[in-house]
Amino acid sequence: MVERSRTWLAANAFLAILRRDLVVTGREIVPFFLQALMQPLFFLFIFGKVLPGIGLASGNFGALMIPGIVALTGMIAAIQGVTLPLVLDLGFAREIDDRLLSPLPVWLVAVEKVLFGAIRGTLASSVIFPLGWLILGSAYTVRTDRIGTLICMVVLTGCVGSTIGLLIGTVIRPEHISLMFTLIFTPLLFTGCTYYPWGALTNIRWFQVATLFNPLTYAAEGLRYSMVPPMGGHELRTLGLFWILIALGTSVIVTFVIGTRTFYKRVVS
Amino acid sequence: MQIYKLMASISVRNLIKRYSKSKTNAVDGVSFEVNPGEIFGLLGPNGAGKTTIIGVLTTAIIPTDGSASISGIDIAQDPIQVKRRIAVVPQQSNLDRSLRVREILTFHAAYHGVARKVREELADRLLDELGLGERKNEKVTRYSGGMAQRVMIARALMHSPDVLFLDEPTNNLDPQSRLFLWERIRALNAAGKTILLTSHDMDEADQLCHRIAIMDHGKILVNDTPAELKKLIPGGTVLEVRLSVPDASVASHLTVAFRAMPGVSKADEPTVEADSGISTFRIYGESVNTLVGPAAQAALSAGAQVRDLSVKQPSLEEVFIYMTGRHLR
Numbered sequence: 346m347v348e349r350s351r352t353w354l355a356a357n358a359f360l361a362i363l364r365r366d367l368v369v370t371g372r373e374i375v376p377f378f379l380q381a382l383m384q385p386l387f388f389l390f391i392f393g394k395v396l397p398g399i400g401l402a403s404g405n406f407g408a409l410m411i412p413g414i415v416a417l418t419g420m421i422a423a424i425q426g427v428t429l430p431l432v433l434d435l436g437f438a439r440e441i442d443d444r445l446l447s448p449l450p451v452w453l454v455a456v457e458k459v460l461f462g463a464i465r466g467t468l469a470s471s472v473i474f475p476l477g478w479l480i481l482g483s484a485y486t487v488r489t490d491r492i493g494t495l496i497c498m499v500v501l502t503g504c505v506g507s508t509i510g511l512l513i514g515t516v517i518r519p520e521h522i523s524l525m526f527t528l529i530f531t532p533l534l535f536t537g538c539t540y541y542p543w544g545a546l547t548n549i550r551w552f553q554v555a556t557l558f559n560p561l562t563y564a565a566e567g568l569r570y571s572m573v574p575p576m577g578g579h580e581l582r583t584l585g586l587f588w589i590l591i592a593l594g595t596s597v598i599v600t601f602v603i604g605t606r607t608f609y610k611r612v613v614s
Numbered sequence: 615m616q617i618y619k620l621m622a623s624i625s626v627r628n629l630i631k632r633y634s635k636s637k638t639n640a641v642d643g644v645s646f647e648v649n650p651g652e653i654f655g656l657l658g659p660n661g662a663g664k665t666t667i668i669g670v671l672t673t674a675i676i677p678t679d680g681s682a683s684i685s686g687i688d689i690a691q692d693p694i695q696v697k698r699r700i701a702v703v704p705q706q707s708n709l710d711r712s713l714r715v716r717e718i719l720t721f722h723a724a725y726h727g728v729a730r731k732v733r734e735e736l737a738d739r740l741l742d743e744l745g746l747g748e749r750k751n752e753k754v755t756r757y758s759g760g761m762a763q764r765v766m767i768a769r770a771l772m773h774s775p776d777v778l779f780l781d782e783p784t785n786n787l788d789p790q791s792r793l794f795l796w797e798r799i800r801a802l803n804a805a806g807k808t809i810l811l812t813s814h815d816m817d818e819a820d821q822l823c824h825r826i827a828i829m830d831h832g833k834i835l836v837n838d839t840p841a842e843l844k845k846l847i848p849g850g851t852v853l854e855v856r857l858s859v860p861d862a863s864v865a866s867h868l869t870v871a872f873r874a875m876p877g878v879s880k881a882d883e884p885t886v887e888a889d890s891g892i893s894t895f896r897i898y899g900e901s902v903n904t905l906v907g908p909a910a911q912a913a914l915s916a917g918a919q920v921r922d923l924s925v926k927q928p929s930l931e932e933v934f935i936y937m938t939g940r941h942l943r
Contacts, residue, residue, distance in 0.1 A: 346698070346699070346774070346776075349698075349727060351692075351694045351695065353727070354694055354695075354698065354726075354727060355694060357724075357725075357727045358725045358726070358727070361721065361724035361725045362725060364721075364724070365710075365713070365721050365724075368713075368717075369712045369713070430712075433711075438706065438707065438708055438711070439704075439708045440708055440709070440710050440711060440712075442674075442702075442704065442708045443708065443709075443710060443718075443722055443725070443769070444725065445674065446672065446673075446697055446700075446701075446702060447697065447725035447726060448694045448695070448697045448698045448725075448726060448727070449694065450693075450694065612674070613673075613674060613675070613676060614633060614669070614674070614675050614676070
């Protein structure tokens, strides 16, 4: 047997497991994009095109909303990209065993799941830009001078989603998977400042405070900061970038630590 | 003169495992060693602790106390190097249903750092050898139980492990697949692999294993070669008496009577078949042939009807039943 260091073995196994996930996703690329993009497609069309068209929303609503759609799409794609496979992996057949028996520490298998979910989220988010450009037409206005922050926000949103996905996937039982959509996605969606800027909520103070407990709020606000161009010479007021980064970072760390622990408890007894 | 002892392939020392929320130890102070090139059988009724031991040896279960090592590498201290040297064929299929069969093998080897060219050639060769070459690009969901089992064997061999763990490998297999698997296990062993298998198929263990440990309630009761184990039956032979007994008091009266016969070393309480009501008594003795007459006599005089009398040579099953009792788990 060739002598290999533990580090070499673990790094190799990690990359091979990541490659396995990418191969499986690559084969399911059409269903993946359908799953990720159907909802944003209609949201963009109804809220960005139809409502302003019939005078129920102002013309710049599309510009305010598209960052929210990018955040929501990325986060949900990342959550689903971790939770759904994980529930199967940890289910009755224990398909994950082969990866757990690979020469790497168990927690790295969880890290791989998170990284993979973040890649999926980033990919899904990125597709919203050409999609928005196509659907919104002239109403598509995204500033390009904060592109660095934008990329950072898209990736961070994917990480927030995938660590939440790890936590949900290790806690939820397979028979309750459908509850996930009702109990997690719906509140996440409507309290996440997806369709309205946080600053506009000042008249409903309690709700404005409530949205601060949803990581999606910070992702959407961070993307608004990096995407919405100045309107009438005024910068859009968003949550402060510093607080956004603190909140998203905290969410990633807390859900990752708890998620990895529950993952470990599920696979090692 | 110095005597060198080969390093054991598997070494388990005073292993204890108590699951949280359990009041008893699933594995209760087990020690054994398996030498390189041995086929070692772990036998016991359901819940005896066999699968827990495999779990500990394959890093999936953390022992409460005690230690274990593979080829001298401590499992708790260096699980990564241990995982490189072992492979597991589990009771139920845990094959990756998202991959095609050939990919299951090549990805497994990739996880273990086997070079691409090597793993692709090896996968093709193993699939051909196991008669799966034609369907290697299908997903495993379309495979039968026996075929899935063969894929798991092939997968286990992809990274050339030193030690193979087979957890009830022939459970749920048809007789053809079972014989095929036995041949494979022998061939692997001949190629130098150390094998630990669990089973409750006594015939299987007898045929395959060089050494067998019989477990119950988390403890190893005996650990020896099949031939030596068979000598454990007191007296060596068993007389099985099947009777229609009028009522339970007669049955217990008969048990006492059988025990009192000269030359009897042990007589079990009878087991009763639910549908026919026939009671089966098992009488152990040095040469039970001489007991056939007296046993029949005792039965008749107690008012029981004799349905069947048979003398049995000890099989591993007799040893197993003798050691672990007849009650259901």
